Amino acid sequence: MHTKFLSAFITLLILLSPCMAQATPGIQYWTTAQGTRVYFVRTEGLPMVDLRVVFAAGSVYDGAQHGVASLTSALLDSEAGKWNADEIAQRLDSVGAVMETSVSKDTGSLYLRSLTDPDKLNVAVETLHAILTQPLFTAQDFERQKRQVLLGLQEKEESPGDLAEVIYAKAIYGDHPYGHPTDGEIGTVSKLTRNDLIKFYQRYYVAANAVVAVVGDLARADAETIVERVLAGLPQGAPAETLPTVAEPLAANTVKRFSPSTQTHVLVGEPVLSFNDPDYFPLYVGNHILGGSGLVARITQEVREKRGLSYSANSHFFPRAGKGPFTIRLQTRNGQTDRAMKVMMETTNKFIAEGPTDKELEAAKQNIVGGFVLRIDNNRKIAEYMATIGFYGLPLDYLNTFTAKVQSVTVADIVKAFKARVDPARFQTVLVGGAAGQ
Amino acid sequence: MKISVKIFGLMLGLPLLAIAGQFEVSEFKLNNGLKVLVKEDHRAPVVVSQVWYKIGSSYEHDGITGISHMLEHMMFKGTEQHPAGEFSRIIAANGGSENAFTGEDFTAYFQSLEKSRLEVSFKLEADRMRYLKVDEGEFAKERDVVLEERRLRTEDQPRDKTMELFMALAFSNGPHKNPVIGWPEDIKEYTLSDLQKWYRQWYAPNNATVVVVGDVQPEAVHDLAQKYFGVLAPSRLPKLKSRTELDQTGLRRMIVKRPAKLPFLVMGYKVPVLKDAVKEWEPYALEVLTGILDGGNGARLPSRLVRGKQIAAEANVGYNLYSRLSTLLMIEAVPAQDHDTVALEQALREEIRQLQEKPVAPEELAQVKAQVVAHKVYEQDSGFYQAMQLGMLETVGLSWSKVEEYVDKVKAVTPEQVRIVARKYLVEDRLSIAYLDPLPITDDTTTAETLLENTHAH
Known part of the structure; x- marks a missing residue:
């Protein structure tokens, strides 16, 4: 069976990122x-x-x-x-x-x-x-x-x-x-x-x-x-040791690797986001607009919808206990990698420089807030949220306050958070494919 | 049971919802032939809405393989009323999530929404059921997207590529020989008129089923469906040709050479399905047989071949009793280290032989049935899954009520019936086998730039 777009597979990961509000x-x-x-x-x-x-x-x-x-x-x-x-x-x-x-x-x-x-x-x-x-x-x-x-x-x-x-x-x-x-x-x-x-x-x-x-x-x-x-019988033991702090890369770099494939896979990004990060909501909502909301996201629009360069082009934050990755990705036929990457990076850089429009922010909030109930509508999803809230020490009212926090994000907050936290001068780029060396 | 994993496995991560089992399915038929199925679940204020069309790769002919899937992509490209991309923007603005999928026997579109937004879905779906408007520019771009999808999912995946070639070996004239996504040369040569013809021929209310599961009232859903879908004109649908697969006359084998690291084998026996079974119990017996081999970590293949003989690293069995046309009971397996595909095939066929010779033990049968009963409850945690079952059964031409019968029919299967279907269908003259023979991944690595030391602050 073939689905319209791959972002469906990403949804699971997003589930583990924050999202929630009333009727919790x-x-x-x-x-x-x-x-x-x-x-x-x-x-x-x-x-x-x-x-x-x-x-x-x-x-x-x-x-x-x-x-x-x-x-x-x-x-x-x-x-x-x-x-x-x-x-x-x-x-x-x-x-x-x-x-x-x-x-x-x-x-x-x-x-x-x-x-x-x-x-x-x-x-x-x-x-x-x-x-x-x-x-x-x-x-x-x-x-x-x-x-x-x-x-x-x-x-x-x-x-x-x-x-x-x-x-x-x-x-x-x-x-x-x-x-x-x-x-x-x-x-x-x-x-x-x-x-x-x-x-x-x-x-x-x-x-x-x-x-x-x-x-x-x-x-x-x-x-x-x-x-x-x-x-019963599990020893009390001690909590795991504190993790070393994640250091951000000092300079941008590119790594290329050959693979006998018809496509080249491109991943670009850096470590950014942990749970409990004060910039969590501006970054989450901002990325929803940049590359996190399926067909309507900017990167998907530019790379796939307007140019047909990739089946799956998107960006996501993957929060962890320490700084988790911010990753932009696509896969494209060998030979047009440069062109596809250029579109993806120009879209990203423009977003970091200027942020979203008021209209885009409004649409993103409508989507996240209007769809909040879908995130906790069955046992499996609720259990996943409980595990996330518990493990990462998120507040018990995390779900109750989620939509209010999304609503309060402004364009200025997004611009400020992206400029401070997402820096293309530190981006690591990885290309794996049949034309990776070209 | 196994096949649910197979089919729905691809759907992991899609929005799901919950429904309580005590509600009956309400069925309506509009005057234009559209069928509407509604199942209530009031556990959360949400609704999933799916539109199922009786069209997919098993309806296609040579030269246009994959056109149903291509059309699925183009369905997001606009109508007179809603230009390209607007469908998705409106759903997003209403808090919804959406997607679509194409299989051999169906093409389906869905939205998950807060319950008060169901009307948004109906309005947009009704519009694109009859008024799709596509132009050459959008068509050419989307064809490139589909080619990228094919590269991602098939060309660059040695096992998926092997599976595709294996199906083309196992089937001679029936449509199962063609991949759902289509052969690359066919995709490249689709024309806009191929697509328009396909759309006009199959996208009509009398060839569709709308399935709604969620916090809704059936009568209200019916009224809403009448308002938006009821006004659409039906089509005269072509009479389906039977496309019955020729009888197989002996074992078929193939070797697929691809750059890969691990060998892999797939074998498939031609078996009946519920739709064409002469004896209705046979597909359920095959379902139980599938469970005996691979219906849990305690089943025979994981227990005997993965852990016991340690000859397989993985072994999975799949069978879809709800296929529209007769299909394969398939076994996919990867040999463990220091074993090869030949020895693994022998071990798998020995397992088949044992099913033919000895009736399965009562406790094994009980294990399979216990899982079926439990999974019937677990399924109800997901409204999406339930809607999918209803839509799929209706679309392949079985009644949705077969969903309700499943547990009882499986529970009625006896050890002797499992042995009978193993003897009758899991025989060499119905068998096809493909080996993936890995070619070395030639390492002409040109690491133009390598990771610099000290790029990381310490």
Whole structure:
């Protein structure tokens, strides 16, 4: 199936960026005896629950062992407690539960979706508890999973888009721990041992380093019991260490890499935005106009709609705990890369210099505010927001105040924030494709 | 179940909404033939509106492959009343998000909106159902965009490219041999008149279904549909030709050589679908069979081939029982390190052989059914997904009511029925296989400028 434009795929990422206001879910908040913060929203009508346990255990904590966070996470649901990997999978399947582990730059997470029928939920919770608190990292599972990760890393090299992402992260972050791929590199992953994983697990998968989000048709008391059962026996431990500050690149630079592809992938940008940044709203609303709102955004209009140069041309901020990337991107047929890039960069530079028109700002606010209810209209989305609010320490009224903050942004705020924070003189440009060297 | 992952996987990240299951679907038919399906969900003040057309790549003929998808792109390029780009600007100004997608059997357009804005969607969709106005300039630019889309999604993706060539191997005369996006030479040679003809022929109220899910009242939606869509004139639709695929007369094999890092294999057996099944239980038995192999991390392929024998790094099974024409039950797999595609194929075929010889264990069947029951609940967290199921079933010519039957039909499948369909359909004379044989990625890297040391402040 083919969709009209790719920005649909970006939506997920934007979801994790701020956005919200009135008619927001009632958040209940508590802290467990072991110091884990819990965010609960009761939703009625469907007999199901979504549960997210989020640790500061992302690839940013890899140290020199790039890929250790990712491999640790991938092995959690292999042998654990008294069950081997097959038994764990079959227990979850037999009650129709969905369980996933995942890793981002900042986080290592476990996600469970289950029916609330007690017989089923009990099996799901008991299994998640074993996965979370008693993973065995057996030698056999470890070797298998490591081989799979190594294959996955090779596969990335056949994709110009994936390759461009890897090179781009290195270009904008250098030696900062945001600079290496989340799943590591072939050289570093090959050297990982079972012990490295156990050490990583013991350090970061601890109660004081965790946030839990629960959303579903449960009474508060039941939600508390479930959280206690999932976390039971998890050592208190300590929160993850503070991350090194992200340094901005000192000068613009371009990196080119050959790929046997028909298109060249172009990524341009620098580290800019963290959650809790005072410039958050001017930058977010401004970028909505520049490249963040699908077909109506300026970059998409100029590159795609007016000139047919790319299927997907856009710009986004990806906020993180430390400064996350501001990235402008497109892909275009080899041979017209310069032309497409020129249009994209002129559009960006003009926006940074002049900001949006009053009319554009008004339209952006109408879109963001008018569509606010769509951001929290189901359990899955609410659970994602609870995890984000909890993990990044956003205020509990974050959703309630979101639209007011969007409404208050002025053209002058956007111009000021972009000029201060987004500087083409620091932009790192990455080109990967068949004509990257030309 | 597996196929939902396959189809909807591409839709990840699209706006979703929630609906409570207790509401029935309301069905209306306007005098001009337009069908309207409404499902209430009052959990959030939102609405999703989708317009489904019975047109897609399975309706196309050689020379214009992909024209349905090209037309989908052009539908954003304006009418008399609303010039190019205005559709998207109006939806955005109303807080909406929108997109469109084309498949083998359908082309669909959707908006997600705050509930009071449904009228905006109907007004614009009704306008472009009959009054699209396209010119050569917009057409030529959008054709370039579609070519870029094809490069991004197919040309530069070794596995997707292999899949495309594999379909052309497995099907001889039926339309499944052509990719949804079209062959590149066809895309380059589309003319404006090809497109206009396609639009006039298929975009009409009597060839469309409007699906609305959300915080709405069915009667009010009906009245609104009558107001905007009811005034449109129907078309005389061409009689569909059957395009029945020739019987396969033996195993088909192909090797695809592309620059790539990893080998990959895809195999597909020609199987019936709900629409053409002589016995209605057979597609549901194939659905269960798919689940036995790959319906969760505890299913046979992940358990036996990925973890047990460690011969596969990945193995996925897909089957769409809701296809309009008979289709393939497909297995895609990547060999684990130190194994090759030949050994992996043998292991996969051994799994098929076991399905033919031994009835599946009751607990395996119970696992599959438990997942189907649970996912039926989870689906209701997403109004978009539910609207999509209703629209798709109606559009392929099955009634939307098949959505409601699904769980019971799957629950009724017996171990013996799974064995019967495995014996009848998963046989060599129905099988096609393609291997991706990686060519080295020649590293004529010309790193004109490399990363400078010290570009970063410390």
